Amino acid sequence: LREGVELDDGRTAPARAKRLGPSRLELAIHEGRKHQVKRMCAAVGLPVTRLHRPRYAGLELGDLASGRWRELTDEEIELLRAATGTR
Structure with a gap:
């Protein structure tokens, strides 16, 4: 994973991988x-x-509990607009 993986649509970029336990893995990708x-x-x-x-896309869950939601801040909306070119 740290060196990239060959998939049917091409090789992935290297991922940051950290083992958290016998059955848990933290994986950070940039694609x-x-x-x-x-x-x-x-x-x-x-x-x-x-x-x-x-x-995801510059947005962080923080302490948001599973199944809960919150409104985006004005800054987060601007971040998404900039990323998608929809100003």
Whole structure:
């Protein structure tokens, strides 16, 4: 994972990987291919039974409990607009 993984749509960029326990892994990627984390893990024989994404597109969950939501701040909205070119 740290060296990139060959997938059917090409090799991934290297990921930052950290083992958190016998069945837990923290993985940081910088691409956003379809189901990339699951496919990378499958390619090296690691089953994925649960996936938690604490950060996405510059937005962070922070202490937000599972199943809860909050409105985006004006800054977060601007960040997303800048990233998508929809100012």
